[in-house]
Amino acid sequence: xxxxxxxxxxxxxxxxxxxxxxxxxxxxxxxxxxxxxxxxxxxxxxxxxxxxxxxxxxxxxxxxxxxxxxxxxxxxxxxxxxxxxxxxxxxxxxxxxxxxxxxxxxxxxxxxxxxxxxxxxxxxxxxxxxxxxxxxxxxxxxxxxxxxxxxxxxxxxxxxxxxxxxxxxxxxxxxxxxxxxxxxxxxxxxxxxxxxxxxxxxxxxxxxxxxxxxxxxxxxxxxxxxxxxxxxxxxxxxxxxxxxxxxxxxxxxxxxxxxxxxxxxxxxxxxx
Amino acid sequence: xxxxxxxxxxxxxxxxxxxxxxxxxxxxxxxxxxxxxxxxxxxxxxxxxxxxxxxxxxxxxxxxxxxxxxxxxxxxxxxxxxxxxxxxxxxxxxxxxxxxxxxxxxxxxxxxxxxxxxxxxxxxxxxxxxxxxxxxxxxxxxxxxxxxxxxxxxxxxxxxxxxxxxxxxx
Numbered sequence: 196x197x198x199x200x201x202x203x204x205x206x207x208x209x210x211x212x213x214x215x216x217x218x219x220x221x222x223x224x225x226x227x228x229x230x231x232x233x234x235x236x237x238x239x240x241x242x243x244x245x246x247x248x249x250x251x252x253x254x255x256x257x258x259x260x261x262x263x264x265x266x267x268x269x270x271x272x273x274x275x276x277x278x279x280x281x282x283x284x285x286x287x288x289x290x291x292x293x294x295x296x297x298x299x300x301x302x303x304x305x306x307x308x309x310x311x312x313x314x315x316x317x318x319x320x321x322x323x324x325x326x327x328x329x330x331x332x333x334x335x336x337x338x339x340x341x342x343x344x345x346x347x348x349x350x351x352x353x354x355x356x357x358x359x360x361x362x363x364x365x366x367x368x369x370x371x372x373x374x375x376x377x378x379x380x381x382x383x384x385x386x387x388x389x390x391x392x393x394x395x396x397x398x399x400x401x402x403x404x405x406x407x408x409x410x411x412x413x414x415x416x417x418x419x420x421x422x423x424x425x426x427x428x429x430x431x432x433x434x435x436x437x438x439x440x441x442x443x444x445x446x447x448x449x450x451x452x453x454x455x456x457x458x459x460x461x462x463x464x465x466x467x
Numbered sequence: 468x469x470x471x472x473x474x475x476x477x478x479x480x481x482x483x484x485x486x487x488x489x490x491x492x493x494x495x496x497x498x499x500x501x502x503x504x505x506x507x508x509x510x511x512x513x514x515x516x517x518x519x520x521x522x523x524x525x526x527x528x529x530x531x532x533x534x535x536x537x538x539x540x541x542x543x544x545x546x547x548x549x550x551x552x553x554x555x556x557x558x559x560x561x562x563x564x565x566x567x568x569x570x571x572x573x574x575x576x577x578x579x580x581x582x583x584x585x586x587x588x589x590x591x592x593x594x595x596x597x598x599x600x601x602x603x604x605x606x607x608x609x610x611x612x613x614x615x616x617x618x619x620x621x622x623x624x625x626x627x628x629x630x631x632x633x634x635x636x637x
Contacts, residue, residue: 233532240484248489319491320534320541321499321606322586322598353535361535368597389601391497 307422309343309459310334315359324367324390325350326455331359339420339465341413344458347426347449348372348413352460360460364452365427366394374427375414376403382414385427385446391453394428394446401440405433411446420465426450471518475510475628479522482506483529497602498609501582503530505614507545508578509621511552512561512571515629519556523549537593544585548578563622572618579614580607 257264312328330336332355342349342362350370354361363370370387374396381403383396399405409430415423428446435442486502493500507523527542534541552574555561561571583606590598 229528230532233529237480237483237487237529237533240480241488244481244484245488248485252489316487317491317494318534319487319499319530320536321501321583322540322590322601323535325535363535368600369595387600392600392602 308462310336310462311457311459312336312360313457314455318390321390322368324364324370324387324452325353326362326364328360328362328458328460329358330460331355331357333357334460335462336360336460337464341421341425341461341463342458343425343450343461344455345450345452347428348421349450349452349455349458351420362458365448366390366392366452372421372427373414373416373419374411376405376409376411382416383411383444385411393431394448396444396446397441399442399444401435401442403442405430405442405444407431407433410449418466422461422463425461471515471629472521475518475522476525478624478628479506479525480529483526486530487533495609495613496605498605500613500617501541501579501610502617503527503541504545504548504578504582504610505575505617505621506625507549508552508575508614509618510625510629511549511554512556512574512622513626513629514553514556514559516550516553516557518629519549519553520546536598537590537595540586540589540593543589544582547585548582552578561622563619563626568619571622572615575618575621576611576615579610579612582610583607 310330312330312334314326315329316327318325328342336352336355338352338355340352342351348365350362350364350367352360353363364387365372365385366387366389368387368389372385373382374385375382381400383399385394385396388395396411407430411427411429413419413421413423413425413427415421426449428448430444431447432445433442434445482502490500490502503526506526507519510522511519513519523545524542527545528539531538531541552561555574559565561574563571583603587598587603590596
């Protein structure tokens with residue numbers, strides 16, 4: 196009797212284990228399965244907290260920041276008008292640039308398709324500069340695709356779900372980008388310095404002509420992670436350690452990463 | 468412990484949800500206050516080691532599944548904090564009734580101060596050598612201040628949950 200029960204228990208455990216392993220394998224591995232399961236458990240709690248906290252947060256934020264919001268709205272309307280004006284003025288030049296680009300086969304300007312997405316949540320931790328966005332695999336977004344917004348490169352896609360994706364920002368400590376200086380001759384590697392800390396580049400040859408404000412854009416080298424010409428950063432500070440044979444650069448991202456609401460995912464995959 | 472386990476797990480999951488939905492946006496000097504570290508520490512200060520360790524693992528693992536950082540690091544730090552706090556809690560240090568009012572907040576603040584360092588050390592062990600590049604000092608200071616402020620209510624809640632099992636048992 197007891198043997199039957201223990202046999203049945205062993206069979207049940209075996210079947211459950213096989214089912215779990217199958218689910219894990221189908222969902223893309225142990226960690227991914229764990230993440231999915233954890234998401235499933237935490238989602239109702241998240242939803243409850245969100246539903247309770249959001250109206251309270253909005254009430255406080257509205258009461259405290261009302262004048263700021265009005266002023267910001269007016270400023271944005273003004274900037275939008277200015278941008279539209281400039282866009283209209285620049286239209287003939289852009290048209291010409293598009294033609295030249297298509298002839299030269301430059302993959303960025305006007306050629307690549309983008310998918311606009313809304314930022315849904317920020318990174319929950321201090322040790323990763325990431326944001327989650329509202330579009331994912333169903334919109335054609337894949338891991339490795341570059342993300343741009345607010346006038347420059349924002350980061351790249353590191354994880355996707357059918358209806359969402361995670362963007363690693365260029366300021367993340369694990370982010371490295373191949374860039375070129377304004378002259379297009381010097382190639383550097385720009386690394387993230389963590390949330391709110393901007394970017395840096397080390398071992399820059401002394402022969403390089405640099406001033407604060409010099410722009411850096413992706414170099415698009417063969418096998419690179421980004422297409423060429425995406426604006427990345429401006430030089431904020433050039434420092435030279437006494438006795439050293441190279442510069443160290445402190446850089447400020449071209450895109451305003453502190454106010455990300457919407458961004459564009461460039462439907463471009465890194466070349467092998 | 469068994470009777471307190473279910474309410475403790477529910478509260479832990481709620482705290483993870485609060486961390487993910489509210490505290491990831493509510494930043495001070497760009498720093499996220501890590502409730503998922505404060506909660507196991509508070510549970511540890513009640514002297515209930517097993518419950519503190521369980522809440523540390525659950526809070527850490529569930530949080531880590533939502534972050535892009537190496538999996539398990541938050542849980543390891545939470546475990547270390549919970550264990551250290553429970554050792555103190557078992558000796559009666561940081562008890563809300565018998566100790567001076569500032570002892571619990573100061574212990575929590577110390578936890579908040581060392582937690583980011585522990586995370587970086589654990590990250591180095593996991594062969595991620597870039598974690599030190601962030602604003603470590605800001606993280607330490609902001610978390611220490613936040614832990615100082617939130618310690619007493621957190622320990623009060625933890626004590627109420629830990630007492631659930633004892634009351635039912637009596």
